[in-house]
Structures are given as C-alpha cells and as structure tokens.
Amino acid sequence: MLNKPVLIAFSTIVIKEVTRFTRIWVQTIIPPAISMTLYFVIFGSLIGPRIGTMNGYNYIDYIAPGIIMMSIINNSYANVVSSFFGAKFQRHIEEMLVAPIPNIIILAGFITGGLARGVLVGIVVTAVALCFTKLTIYSYFVTFAVVLMTSIVFSLGGFINAIFAKKFDDISIIPTFVLTPLIYLGGVFYSIDMLPDFWQTVSIFNPILYMVNAFRFGMLGESDINIVTAFIILIIFMMVLFLFALHLLNKGIGIKT
Amino acid sequence: MLALKIDRLVKIYSTGLTALGGIELEIKQGDFFALLGPNGAGKSTTIGIICDLINKTSGKVNVFDYDIDINSNPAKACIGIVPQEINFSLFETCLEIVLNQGGYYGISRNLALQRAEKYLKKLGLWEKRFERSRNLSGGFKRRLMIARALIHEPKMLILDEPTAGVDVELRRSMWDFLIEINKQGTTILLTTHYLEEAENLCKNIAIIDNGKIIENTSIKQLLSKLNKETFILDLVNAIHDLPQFNGFNSRLIDPNTVEVEILRENNLNEVFNEFSKHNISICSMRNKSNRLEELFLDLLNNNN
Incomplete structure (x- = not known):
C-alpha cells in the first residue's frame, strides 16, 4: 500500500499542515509559550516556594512535566480540529477526497500535522521551563514514547471532533468543557495522593492523569500511577480512536452527504 | 471504450428527497458531453457521486471500466473535477494549490512544477502564481480550478458549470481551451446553464430533470427535433x-x-x-x- 504515489500524497498533506501552522505562528506557537511562561512565573516562582516540595521534588520541578504535557495535548488537539474543520468549512477537503488517496493516509497526514505542532510547542515550552528550572530526563524512551502517543491520541480526538462539528462553536466546546477540566484535574499541579479517597477513585477514570504521570515518570522517575498501566491505556486509546476516526472517514460521516 | 457508464443510479438524501431516480448514462472516450438540466435536476449530485463526494443510495458507476465501489482509487485517478463552487484554500497561493493537488495524485514535485507552469501559463495565471487565491477575481478563481483539475492530466475532465459568472471574453477563451484539450483526447463532461455553450462545444447531450434523464442523444439529432x-x-x-x-x-x-x-x-x-x-x-x-x-x-x- 505504501507505494511512491501514496508516500508523495502523505508528505504533501504533512507539508501542507506544517506550512499552515507555521504560517500563523503568532496564533499557534507564541500564545502557548506566553501562557506557559505565566504558569512558571506564578505557580513555579511565586507560589511554588511557599508550597515547598511535592513528593520530594521542588514544586516547580514537579509541575514542569505536567505543564509541558498540557501544551502538547492542547496544541495537538487544536491543530487537527481547526485544520480539518477549516478544510471542511472552506470545502477544500474535497481536494483530497477526489484524489486517489487511501483514507488511512489522509488520517495519518492530519495526525502527523497535529503531532508536529504538539512536539514543536512542547519544545518551545521546554525551552521556557529551562529559564526557570533545571530539567532532567530519567528515561528517554518513556519520555518520547509518551509525548508521541499522547500527541497522537489528542490529534485523533481533534480529528473526530472536527468530523462531527457543523459550526465553529462545535470545535471549541470539547476543549473548553471537557479537555480543560480533565487536564487541570489530571494531576498537572498536584499529586493525587493529596486527594481524599473518593476523588482519588474518580481521578483514575481521567485518562489525562495517566499521560501526565507517565511523562512525569519519564522526566523525574516519579509517578502516582503504574507506568505499565499508563502505557496500556495510552495504546488502547490510540487504537480505539484511530479505528473510530478511520471508520468515520470511510463512511464519509460529516464530509459526504 | 466507455469513459463513463452509469447504471440505475439512485440517490435519496436523508431528508427523503430523491435527487436521482435510477439514471442511466454512457459517455464514450473522447466525447465532449453536456449534461443539462434546471436547478435541482440532479446534475451536481451525479457529478458528486462520480467523484466520490456524495454517497450513492444504489446503482453502479464505472469510470474507464473501473467500478467506483471496487476500484475507487484507479477510477479517481482518471478524473479531474472542476466543481461549481470555489473549493480551494483561500490562504494558499495559486502555485501551492496546484502543486498540492499534484501531490495528492502522487505526482512528484518536479513533474508537478512542470505541469503547473504549463497549465497556469495556458490559463493566464502564471503571473499570479504567488498571489493568494482569495485575491483573485471570480474568473481567475475558475481558471485556477481548471488548472488544478488538469495537474494529473486526467483522461476525463468533469466541469460543473465552469463559466457561471464569467465574462464573455473569458468564457470564449475557456471554450477554446476546452476544445483544445478535448482534441488532445481528454473526455469532457460539462454541465452548464448556458445552452449556447453546450451547442457550441458538445457532441452529445443528456437532459436531466427531476432526477431522470429525459433525453440522451447527439446535439445534431436533438436540434433536428426542433420544428x-x-x-x-x-x-x-x-x-x-x-x-x-x-x-x-x-x-x-x-x-x-x-x-x-x-x-x-x-x-x-x-x-x-x-x-x-x-x-x-x-x-x-x-x-x-x-x-x-x-x-x-x-x-x-x-x-x-
């Protein structure tokens, strides 16, 4: 299936996606850098020293992986949802639909675009974090694998959201009312050990908890949850969302009448 | 060889509207074929199904003997589509739009560049190749869609009202261009509201109304019916x-x-x-x- 024309089509979609978000870098790259800088200033430098340590780490060191992961999640999702919905809205998605591109390649192209933006913003935010603290990496494999899988999961989420979206409001509902609360309650700023038993139990149903903690494990070697469980959950989410997105694309739901 | 064979094609939308009620149509390779009909007759639905933009309810469509249900991608490779409404990114340049379309068809960047130059020059767009598409006039936007549709040099070009809203001079130059590529062997399926356009350009014609083909013959034979x-x-x-x-x-x-x-x-x-x-x-x-x-x-x- 991966013959030369298909690879050319895939690279065309990826180049188009990367060109799109880098062309509007003031809207895509700078805002997360600014907001994450504010997180580091307020929670890291101002409030952090008053909190002291969290699970044996300075507060700023403890929250840094979560803040980096938060920016990767938000930007992977935002890139695909806005790009695919924009293509639907302006109808230039039809350029791809009329061409002999397998649907799996269209999906892979958009996901790679989301991955590219998520990773680029993650690098920018890591650079910002380095201005406030010294970051270490405990396990390169875990760190990069978690970044990769989380970015893919949320790119797929953005793709599915864009498929069902009928108006611009529909692409901001999920990030505002679902994604943001899950991220904030996903252990970015605290350890779930601090929560009462009931809320600890509730938290284990939050998939973002596993992503944040797995990434924290990759950087600090410290996690509230079992790293193997986190990987299994990430892989399951990735596969289920991928198959669902591909099914929607094959059926033409949201894009064909 | 048939460029297009449509067999008992039915499309019923989720609203219950029957857009196509089992149409049959054959277009020979090399033909310049007109599909005429009033608004809402089913022309764009037919084209949408051929190009895989609309899901059909039942029936069969073959493009150069490729069944679009079984061999969708080889069938798509044979078709170039110029839709009725503008459907390119308004933030990209003319050259990017044409090159990207080449990429979607698996054409290498170098070859796509050569072809983009050829077609953008022929359609008078080469000087505007670095302009963002949103800045083009309506006529140039239509020309850009034709250049984009030709980048993979399709065997069949489908044009859905390509000259709607285009001034007379531009329309005539587009006619000349379409006649030229038809002479070179490209089969053309044209829908238009300008009946003069169909009469001047096309060899064969089908008239569709309320989702049914009510006439399918050569232009000459049809005109001979005029009493x-x-x-x-x-x-x-x-x-x-x-x-x-x-x-x-x-x-x-x-x-x-x-x-x-x-x-x-x-x-x-x-x-x-x-x-x-x-x-x-x-x-x-x-x-x-x-x-x-x-x-x-x-x-x-x-x-x-």
Missing part, C-alpha cells in the same frame, strides 16, 4: 400595422421590429419574399433565443 424557430427582424422603415403574411406567424413588437415564427418546412426566402411583396425592407435578423434553449424548454415542459 420551429423564432427570428427577430429589424426593419429599415418603421411600420404601424403588420400585413397578413402567408405561411408563417408574425407579430409586431415595435414599429421597427417584427417577430416571425418559421416552421422547419418553411424556408427563409419565402419569408423575405413576403416582406418584399409588402415593400417592407429588413436590415438585420437574429434568433429570438438559442435553438437549444427552445428545445430544452419544450422538453422540460413536456416532462412536467
């Missing part, structure tokens, strides 16, 4: 009463203009003779409407 033509005659001197002419119906529109309806068995000399007999001089004459337009309206009226 009357209406002409407008401009008179040299004004007259106030129209004399009774033998052999044809006439009507005075204003003191200098007469409308005459001539049956196929009449010839124009008889008409001129009748006017001469009454010392009425004619300085010019023209068709009241396009011949195909008269037939088209007759067929639609009969169907309804």
Whole structure:
C-alpha cells in the first residue's frame, strides 16, 4: 500500500499542515509559550516556594512535566480540529477526497500535522521551563514514547471532533468543557495522593492523569500511577480512536452527504 | 471504450428527497458531453457521486471500466473535477494549490512544477502564481480550478458549470481551451446553464430533470427535433400595422421590429419574399433565443 504515489500524497498533506501552522505562528506557537511562561512565573516562582516540595521534588520541578504535557495535548488537539474543520468549512477537503488517496493516509497526514505542532510547542515550552528550572530526563524512551502517543491520541480526538462539528462553536466546546477540566484535574499541579479517597477513585477514570504521570515518570522517575498501566491505556486509546476516526472517514460521516 | 457508464443510479438524501431516480448514462472516450438540466435536476449530485463526494443510495458507476465501489482509487485517478463552487484554500497561493493537488495524485514535485507552469501559463495565471487565491477575481478563481483539475492530466475532465459568472471574453477563451484539450483526447463532461455553450462545444447531450434523464442523444439529432424557430427582424422603415403574411406567424413588437415564427418546412426566402411583396425592407435578423434553449424548454415542459 505504501507505494511512491501514496508516500508523495502523505508528505504533501504533512507539508501542507506544517506550512499552515507555521504560517500563523503568532496564533499557534507564541500564545502557548506566553501562557506557559505565566504558569512558571506564578505557580513555579511565586507560589511554588511557599508550597515547598511535592513528593520530594521542588514544586516547580514537579509541575514542569505536567505543564509541558498540557501544551502538547492542547496544541495537538487544536491543530487537527481547526485544520480539518477549516478544510471542511472552506470545502477544500474535497481536494483530497477526489484524489486517489487511501483514507488511512489522509488520517495519518492530519495526525502527523497535529503531532508536529504538539512536539514543536512542547519544545518551545521546554525551552521556557529551562529559564526557570533545571530539567532532567530519567528515561528517554518513556519520555518520547509518551509525548508521541499522547500527541497522537489528542490529534485523533481533534480529528473526530472536527468530523462531527457543523459550526465553529462545535470545535471549541470539547476543549473548553471537557479537555480543560480533565487536564487541570489530571494531576498537572498536584499529586493525587493529596486527594481524599473518593476523588482519588474518580481521578483514575481521567485518562489525562495517566499521560501526565507517565511523562512525569519519564522526566523525574516519579509517578502516582503504574507506568505499565499508563502505557496500556495510552495504546488502547490510540487504537480505539484511530479505528473510530478511520471508520468515520470511510463512511464519509460529516464530509459526504 | 466507455469513459463513463452509469447504471440505475439512485440517490435519496436523508431528508427523503430523491435527487436521482435510477439514471442511466454512457459517455464514450473522447466525447465532449453536456449534461443539462434546471436547478435541482440532479446534475451536481451525479457529478458528486462520480467523484466520490456524495454517497450513492444504489446503482453502479464505472469510470474507464473501473467500478467506483471496487476500484475507487484507479477510477479517481482518471478524473479531474472542476466543481461549481470555489473549493480551494483561500490562504494558499495559486502555485501551492496546484502543486498540492499534484501531490495528492502522487505526482512528484518536479513533474508537478512542470505541469503547473504549463497549465497556469495556458490559463493566464502564471503571473499570479504567488498571489493568494482569495485575491483573485471570480474568473481567475475558475481558471485556477481548471488548472488544478488538469495537474494529473486526467483522461476525463468533469466541469460543473465552469463559466457561471464569467465574462464573455473569458468564457470564449475557456471554450477554446476546452476544445483544445478535448482534441488532445481528454473526455469532457460539462454541465452548464448556458445552452449556447453546450451547442457550441458538445457532441452529445443528456437532459436531466427531476432526477431522470429525459433525453440522451447527439446535439445534431436533438436540434433536428426542433420544428420551429423564432427570428427577430429589424426593419429599415418603421411600420404601424403588420400585413397578413402567408405561411408563417408574425407579430409586431415595435414599429421597427417584427417577430416571425418559421416552421422547419418553411424556408427563409419565402419569408423575405413576403416582406418584399409588402415593400417592407429588413436590415438585420437574429434568433429570438438559442435553438437549444427552445428545445430544452419544450422538453422540460413536456416532462412536467
């Protein structure tokens, strides 16, 4: 299936996606850098020293992986949802639909675009974090694998959201009312050990908890949850969302009448 | 070989609207084929199904013998589509749009660049290649869609009202271009509201109304069905009463203009003779409407 024309089509979609978000870098790259800088200033430098340590780490060191992961999640999702919905809205998605591109390649192209933006913003935010603290990496494999899988999961989420979206409001509902609360309650700023038993139990149903903690494990070697469980959950989410997105694309739901 | 074979194609939308009620259509390779019909007749739905933009309810479509259900991608590779509405990114340049489309068809960047230059030059867009598409005029946007559709040099080009809203000069130059690529072997399927366009360009024609093909023949044969033509005659001197002419119906529109309806068995000399007999001089004459337009309206009226 991966013959030369298909690879050319895939690279065309990826180049188009990367060109799109880098062309509007003031809207895509700078805002997360600014907001994450504010997180580091307020929670890291101002409030952090008053909190002291969290699970044996300075507060700023403890929250840094979560803040980096938060920016990767938000930007992977935002890139695909806005790009695919924009293509639907302006109808230039039809350029791809009329061409002999397998649907799996269209999906892979958009996901790679989301991955590219998520990773680029993650690098920018890591650079910002380095201005406030010294970051270490405990396990390169875990760190990069978690970044990769989380970015893919949320790119797929953005793709599915864009498929069902009928108006611009529909692409901001999920990030505002679902994604943001899950991220904030996903252990970015605290350890779930601090929560009462009931809320600890509730938290284990939050998939973002596993992503944040797995990434924290990759950087600090410290996690509230079992790293193997986190990987299994990430892989399951990735596969289920991928198959669902591909099914929607094959059926033409949201894009064909 | 058939470029397109449509067999009992049905499309019923989720609203319950039957857009296509089992149409049958065959287009030979190399043909310049017109699909005519009033708004909402099913033209764009047919094209949407051929190009995989609309899901069909039932029926079969073969493009150069490729069944679009079984061999969708080889079938798509044979088709270039120029849709009715603008459907490219308004933030990309003309060159990016054409090159990206080449990429989607698996064409290497170098070859796509060569072809982009060829078609953008032919369509008068080369000078505007670095302009963002949103800055183009309506006519140039349509030309850009034609260049984009040709980047993979398809065997069949489908144009859905390509000259709608385009000025006369641009329309004529687009006609010349379409005739040229048809002569080079590209099969063309055209839908249009300009019946003069279909008459001038196309060899064969199908008329669709309410999701059904009500006529499918050659332009020549269709026009041979026309049993009357209406002409407008401009008179040299004004007259106030129209004399009774033998052999044809006439009507005075204003003191200098007469409308005459001539049956196929009449010839124009008889008409001129009748006017001469009454010392009425004619300085010019023209068709009241396009011949195909008269037939088209007759067929639609009969169907309804």
